[in-house]
Structure formats: structure tokens, C-alpha cells
Amino acid sequence: MTTITAELKKPSKKSKKALVRGMMDNVMEQFNSAADQINLHPNIRKILSITNNEIIVNFPVKMDNGEVEIFTGYRVQHNNALGPYKGGLRYHPTVDIDAARALAMWMTWKTSLAGLPYGGGKGGIKLDPTKYSKGELERITRRFTFALADNIGPEHDIPAPDVNTNSQTMAWIADTYMSTRPPAERTANQHVVTGKPDGSGGLEGRDRATGYGVYLSIKFWAEKNNKSLNGKKFIVQGFGNVGYWAAHFLEKDGAKLVAVQDAYGSIQNQKGIKVEDLFKYSKINDGSIVDFPNAKPVDKNQFFTLDCDICIPAALGNQITADNAPNIKARLIAEGANGPTNVEGEKILLDRGITIIPDILCNSGGVVGSYFEWLQNRNGELWQLNEVMEKLDKKMKESFDKVFDYSKNEGVDMRTAAFCIAIERIEKAYIQRGIFP
Template sequence: MADSHRNAFENAQRQFDLAAEKLNLDHSLRRVLRVPQRELSVNFPVKMDNGEIQVFSGYRVQHNVSRGPAKGGIRYHHAVDIDEVRALAMWMTWKCALVNIPYGGAKGGVIVDPTKLSQSELERLTRRFATEISILVGAEKDIPAPDVGTNGQVMAWFMDTISMHRGYTVPAVITGKPVEVGGSLGRVEATGRGVSIVAREAAKHLGLRIEGATVVIQGFGNVGSVTADMMQRMGSKVIAVSDVSGGYYNRRGLNIPEMIAYTKQHRSLEGYQAEGIERVSNSELLEIECDILAPCALENQITEENAGRIRCKLLVEGANGPTTPEADDILFEKGIFVVPDILANAGGVTVSYFEWVQGLQEFFWTEEEINNKLERIMQHSFESVLAQTLKHKVSMRMGGYMVAVARVAEATQIRGIYP
């Protein structure tokens, strides 16, 4: 689905450079902030169910920790590479700063297709990877979370592994855990909920009625499916969704609860059928005329090749880095209002922060309290980005980067350079 010819880290650095220029940031500070602070690359053996030993490669990158401990997910995907992880870590730095939570950015990944592993193989891989990167992680220094290809169970194994090493339970070392072992209520839905909140706020700004608005969503994993469900609950009409099996389009609207139930049973939408559905490719899906388009899959989905054919009024980035800088320029010229990833999908890390705080103090909030706190943070963050955007007459992405980069730069300057 992603364009493998594009380097995600180069895109991330270019986005930073543009914001740094707009902020007239000191060049010494630019050199510090445009590269990761710390990178760990590991190659580790895992015993497979048939007794064979396979060696897997993985990474953990910390981009910046000026505002607090590093925070970022762990991705299991066959296309993971070091530059992708670097980019994701950098985006996490800006995302945490944008919603003003006390974290720096990090990311991790293992080069593996998790669907080809048994549950026991997946557990052994997770525990070994957790051990390999344990020199970096900790509740006070680097807190991983789920990402593409990982889930609450994987996080539980990760937390248990670190806890076994320490000799006592350390719930705050990881977020996105099941509630039964210290996870937070509302965490699973948090990213998709955040996407739908900022979509609603952006629609309000544009004078677009959210009730009856047509919505297209690329990706039907945790983020995409929750976004689809939330948008439908708001009264929008979800007309197309897609996953690895392709796209499913019905101009009259899709039965999202039925499709979610199907994926829970079959692990994807492969084989799903319903009256009136047309099959489209993932690339065709992005070009369907609609009010709101939400790319919630992988990076580099909207490029200079297809940006001119995008036909939406509002684009809300549920995925990390789905739009290239070149495509950004085209969309801006077309008058498409883009809510950038560092704002749109920040609901997940926000509730991860709530989970971390609850784990540290061993005191838990209700789901209603979690959702209300998330709502306030997402609304306030949208308003701060919009204000910067209107003040400087720039895109929402540039407005968001200006807010986030300025906060990280200020923290870095105040702390100074050691020694």
C-alpha cells in the first residue's frame, strides 16, 4: 500500500525544516532537532514451533527527550526499516508536544509478518525483543505502546518480560495493555475517537454539516474501524473503507457494525459481501468523491502522483505520514483542508499518557472521565493549531508543526546542552 520508493525519514526532516524556517529557528538548534538522539538496532534468535531457529531484526529509536521520557509504539511489519522508525519517532516528538503532554518521541519495530507466526511464536519473539531493548525502556525513560501489527496481548507479554527482569510488576513500563493488567479504559478506541473529534471540529470550522457527510476511510484496523464507527455514530455516512484485501464501496452507505464484527471473526474483510457493494482498489478508494477522507493505513499514500485526483473537502490523517510534502502543496492549492497526523491521531498517545499516570499512581479513572479528558485535549489542541494556521496564513500541517517544534525547541534551549 505504501510507496516504497519514498523515504519516510526524509519526508519527516523536510517537514521539520519547513517549520524551522518559518519559526526562524537557530541553526544550531535545527541540527539537534532534525536527527534522533539515540538508536538501537538488534538481531535476535527465536525458536519456532518446528524447532528451527530464525533470526529477526528490530529497532528502537528515541528522537528527543527534552520534554520528558520517550514515548512511542512498537510495529511488527515486514516492511519495517530504520528510516521508517526514525521518521515515526520524530513525528511522535511533535505529536506529544502538540497535545502538550510531557513526553519525547520514540518508536520501535521488528521486521516480521505477525500473521505468519503462531501465538506461541509471537510470544517468544515479543519476549526476546523486549529483553533486547530493555536497556532503553523503563517507566521513567522510554514507554512503548501498540502500533501496526501489535495489540494489547503483545503489550502484556512485553510488560511481563520487563517485570520478570526487575523482580516486581512494572505496569507503567508499557501502555496499551489489557485493562486486566493495568491498562486504561478507553485506550483501544482512543486514536479513532481522536480522529473523529478533530474531524467534527474541522467540519464545524468549514461550515460542513457532520450529519450526512460522506466519509471514505483507508484502513480498517483499530484506527480505521473505530473512526468509521465513531463517524457513523455522529450521523455521517461512511461510503467506503478498505484493508489489505482491498476497498469496499457503497454510495448509499456501509453497515459498519456488521463489517467490524466480520473482521473480528475473519481477521480481515477478505470475503465480506453485502448488497450494493462495489470492490475497488486501495488507490481507487482514495480518489472517491466525498466530504471527508481519512487515510488510516500506512505512510506515503497520497503523493504528487495522485494528490491532484483527491476529491474531498476535508482530509483527516489517521495514519502517520500518509501525505508526502509534495502532495501537501497540491492539496493546499486545491483548497482541501488537511488535519495533519500529529494532531489527528494524537488521541492514542494522549490516553497512553493517562494510562501511564494511572499506572504510576495505582489509581484509575472511569471510561467517561478518560473520554472527557481526551475530548478537552483534542479540542484545545485543534483550536491552538487553527489559531496559528489562520494567524500565519499557512496550512494546518505547518500550523501544527510551528506549535509543536516551538515547544520542543524552547524546552531544549531552557535545559541547555550537557556538559
């Protein structure tokens, strides 16, 4: 182990570099803008501008054919002033140290804004999971966990699912981590990860928490603006866990899904696409929405320009840019993904009067659900689904109201408001505790 201090379709090497470089530029510009807004103490600005720890591990895994492949995994721990590092692990070809840095910083602001006792971390493995069998992915995951060793832990750094990882991935990590502990400590370390299956210490409702949080953010925005969601058209980029559940709950409120884009293609039907029908189709079609019978294909470059009221980017970062922002017809962007709108694209949208519910607020239902799971494991409790959803609703409402009110009172956009609230909470912790030594 060495420790050192979207494109939806598979990107080229050149576009991969541009993607992660853009993400880091975005998060730093967002941070500096908010820091200027609140006159952040210069010393605390220095601390928050860098990561605490950056872990890179290279490890061998035997493939099904007997050959050995070497994989590179990352875990970046940005800040833990408020509590243990918290954030997902993704399996994707774009994963590298720069991407992990940007995502870890966003996690710090997200957990702070939500009022959770967590800091921010992020990581993953650079790979395309579609190229490996389930058995190979299990061995890769377990070997990665072993390589990370004590760099993760239930009171130190708590991973969760992210792009191309799921509850099964978390179950493998938890089992591997607990197996390396002394026998008397094994069951006490179950909360080393969150997002586990229900039968292995997971939280009932955790699967829908992020998407439900996206829906709630849209619902709260509509209520603040005296609007009804009934009849509103929305489009979703990414029809995985986040996109599906957001669409599921929006449809229940009378909104109409009219277009979807995933890694395989784009479809639309202005008369409406039934969410459950599309979900069932994708499940039997290897996760793809392509050739869904009740919709027609759309050029991927035209997706964001389609007629709609609400746009939910729930895939990868840097999807809304200066190239497509001028032609977006939606009046509300609800960021289900992390960093889907770059700085240049956001400026264009704001100038056009389009509202953006920022990622660190909009998709924070996932980390709030993770916090509930962590508490459940820590306290030896079992929470029912209705209890989880009620708690999530209350927590998301508190965060949304704070951001909305700050935005109105200070005359800033919602992202700046969210960042200011998050950074001020961390600044207060440093001021109260001081800097060691």
C-alpha cells in the same frame, strides 16, 4: 545488541526502500519548513535534525517446528527534552532503521504538540506477523523485550501498540520487562508500556482513543467551519482499530461510510455501509472486508478518487501522493495514519483548496490516552470510561484550537502550524535549560 548513532499490499523490496526513504524525506522537509517559519535557533535545529539513540538488536527465536529464526528489531529514540521517549512498536516487513527514524521524529512533534511530558521514540520488528503462530509471536516479543533490556523503562522509554501490535503484545512486553527487575521493583514498573489490556493495568477506553481523536478532529473542524457532519460521506483506508473507531463515532453523528480499503481489497456503496455490520463481518473473515455482501469491489488504485466529503487514511505512510492527489474528491483529509500524505501530494491538495488535518494532531488521541494510562499506573489509580473520554475530549480540543488559530493568524496550513507549535515548545525548553556541558 548493537547500538548505532504504503502501499497496503505487501511491497516489493524496491517499493519498501522507496516507502521508508520517502517517509524520512517527508518528515525532514516538514521540519525544515516549520523551522524556517519560526526562525528556529540554528543550534537547536542541529539537535532536532538527528536522533539521540538508535538501537538495533538481532536475536534468535525457536519456532514451533524446532527451527531457529533470527529477527531484527529496532528502537529509535529521537528526543527527550520534554520527558521520556514515547512511541509505538510495529511488526511489519517495512520496518527498518530509516522508517523508525522518521516515525520517532513525528512522535517528538506529536507529544510536544499535545502538551505531554514526553519525547519521541519508535521501533518494531521487521516481520510479517501473519506468517507466525500466536505462540511464536509471544516468544518473538518476549525475546525482543529482553534484547532491548534497559533501553526501555517507565521513566526512560515507554513503547505502545502500533501497526500489527496490540494490547496482548504490550502485556507480554510488560510481563517480560517486570520479570527482569528485582522483586521489590516489579509492580512499580507496570507502566513500562501503555496500551495494555484492561485487566493488566490498561486504561479503559484506550482501544478507541486514537480513532476517537480522529473523529474529534473532524468534528472540531466542522464546528469551526459551521458545517454539520450529518449526511457527509466519508471513506476510510484501513479498517483496524483506528479506522473502525473513527467510522463508529462519525456514523453516530450522522455521517455515512461509503467506501473502505484494507490490505486485502477495497469496497464501496454510495448508499452507505453500516459500520458495525462491516466490523462484525471482518471479525469472522480473518480481519478482511473483501466480499462484504452490502458493497461492491473497487480497484485499489481508484479508491482515493471515489466521491466523498471526508477521506481518512488510517493505514500506512505515503498513501496519498502526486499520482492520486489530483483526482481526490474529498474536501477534508483527516490523517489517522502516520505520514499518509507525502510532500508532493500535500502541495497538490493544498493548491486545490483541500484541508488536511495533520497526523501529529489528528491521530494524537492515542498518545494522549497512553499518557492517561501511564499516569493511572504511576499513581495507582483506576479511571472510569466516561472520565477518560471527557479528559480526551478536552485535551484534543485544546490542541485543535491552538493549531487552527495559529494557522489562521499566520496564514499557513494546519501541518505547518502544528509543527511550529510543537517545535517552539521544545526550543523553549532548550533555551531555558541550556546545553550541557
